[in-house]
Amino acid sequence: MNRKITIISDFDGTISERDIGHHFFGTFIPDKEQWQELLRRWKFGLVSSKECLEREISWVKARRKDLDQFIGNETLDPYFKDFVDFCNRRRFDILILSDGLDYYIDYLLMKFGLGFLRFKANKLVLRNGNISGIAFPYYNMMECTMCANCKKYHLEQLKEEDHYIIYVGNGFSDRCPAGYADMVLAKGDLLDHCQQEEIDCIPFRNFRDVERELTTRLILSR
Secondary structure, X not given: OOOOEEEEEOOOOOOEOOOHHHHHHHHHOOOHHHHHHHHHHHHOOOOOHHHXXXXXXXXXXXXXXXXXXXXXXOOEOOOHHHHHHHHHHXXXXXXXXXXXXXXXXXXXXXXXXOOOOEEEEEEEEEEOOEEEEEEOOOOOOOOOOOOOOOHHHHHHHHHHOOOEEEEEEOOHHHHHHHOOOOEEEEOHHHHHXXXXXXXXXXXXXXXXXXXXXHHHHHHOOO
């Protein structure tokens, strides 16, 4: 293949072993019933991701030190670092797109020696050690307001440069961009969505599976 190959990957529950943002809010929002109702409305499309995040962050009872302690215990997919090495050897680009928060993504990539990876996410705003809000630099980039970070916009930017896009994801924010990628690897809610909408996809469990599929489909097939 002569086209530049770029792997776009979700972060929460895809690169990280669990959805860090979800569990952080679940830990530090006192009114669990109110929070669960908000999530229910978000899943039904009654509340946008931006509005959901803004409400969640306003309900959080935590400081920066609490956030640092919380994310310090989080882990990545055990095969992700090997997968990054695999991509580097073959000059595949990696771009991480998240509808979560930049703070814990940057924290964990640095912790595990992967701080060189590019990522785009919503920005956690901190003032004097306090969590004070969220900024949304990639909101409503394509006249759609459902996601806080428009992943399809980033994908389309790369496709305009003739990149071959491999999309790896697991959640609600991955549904839109998965419909426009050249190859999709899916698990969780994204896998269910692709199967329901008859979007071609490859099921995976971890990044060892992703590496194996790309080896078979892109390298050994040449």
